[in-house]
Amino acid sequence: MDxxxxxxIVSPIIHSLPDNPLRDALTEGFHQSKSQLESIESGFKRxxxxxxxxxxxxxxxxxxxxxxxxxLPIYGLTCRLHRLAKTADGTARDHYFMAAARNAETxxxxxxxxxxxxxxxxxxxxxxxxxxxxxxxxxxxxxxxxEAAEFKVWIRDNMIEQDLSIGLLTNMFSEIFNHGxxxxxxxxxxxxxxxxxxxxxxxCQRLSIYIKCHVTSDVEVDHFHCCIxxxxxxxxxxxxxMDPTMVHAVSTEYLDRMSRIMGSLVRLMDDEDA
Ligand SMILES: [Fe+2]
Ligand SMILES: [Fe+2]
Numbered sequence: 635m636d637x638x639x640x641x642x643i644v645s646p647i648i649h650s651l652p653d654n655p656l657r658d659a660l661t662e663g664f665h666q667s668k669s670q671l672e673s674i675e676s677g678f679k680r681x682x683x684x685x686x687x688x689x690x691x692x693x694x695x696x697x698x699x700x701x702x703x704x705x706l707p708i709y710g711l712t713c714r715l716h717r718l719a720k721t722a723d724g725t726a727r728d729h730y731f732m733a734a735a736r737n738a739e740t741x742x743x744x745x746x747x748x749x750x751x752x753x754x755x756x757x758x759x760x761x762x763x764x765x766x767x768x769x770x771x772x773x774x775x776x777x778x779x780x781e782a783a784e785f786k787v788w789i790r791d792n793m794i795e796q797d798l799s800i801g802l803l804t805n806m807f808s809e810i811f812n813h814g815x816x817x818x819x820x821x822x823x824x825x826x827x828x829x830x831x832x833x834x835x836x837x838c839q840r841l842s843i844y845i846k847c848h849v850t851s852d853v854e855v856d857h858f859h860c861c862i863x864x865x866x867x868x869x870x871x872x873x874x875x876m877d878p879t880m881v882h883a884v885s886t887e888y889l890d891r892m893s894r895i896m897g898s899l900v901r902l903m904d905d906e907d908a
Pocket of ligand 2: 853857
């Protein structure tokens, strides 16, 4: 797999979808956000350049954390679908229940439901960040960039407060983007662990589990397909069809917000180097 850009990682997955408005809207969304994707990639490349100050490392790890681990919004979206199922009849009721089940599946690995690892995903992230930041000081809000804090609120608002389709599309887009992002970030983080922190191979393997577990076994790709299925069931329950304009709007705003976070992190790293 070509892992030189997030686009080249996600493209085969998107192209393997059936020929429909979703595939075209996602292709267009990634294509139009080329500069935003480059900015996101620059964040990981720059962070892997050297060992940064504790302040910079904490800021990176806290802000990146704010863009992941969205179990509460997934749970909220699943509850919304359950509530709709309870008050619906016949096939609409079945479709809402199936949408809820498929949406909830995107949190199974995060929760370590099958016990594949010693820790759940939130704990794995903590372990990785604690190692890079020499303790858990990074968790303090003082290290959260405003853009990152806003991103977290935006995700929660989209999935819990906004139109149901926007919620499901937000979860879906995060899964395909995360597949590309984690795959791209893995090599950079491996370099950080080994070259800048001097961890041995065993320690590097352990610290990279958080990122690697999303990439191996195509966990995020499977979640992406769960979300498409959830959206399809919710659309059938509501008598809607896929809205390409909405797909495009969610995709481009997601990448725009991510690129603003990474752009600010790169500026902070440039300032520290100046
Ligand atoms: Fe996860
Ligand atoms: Fe996921």
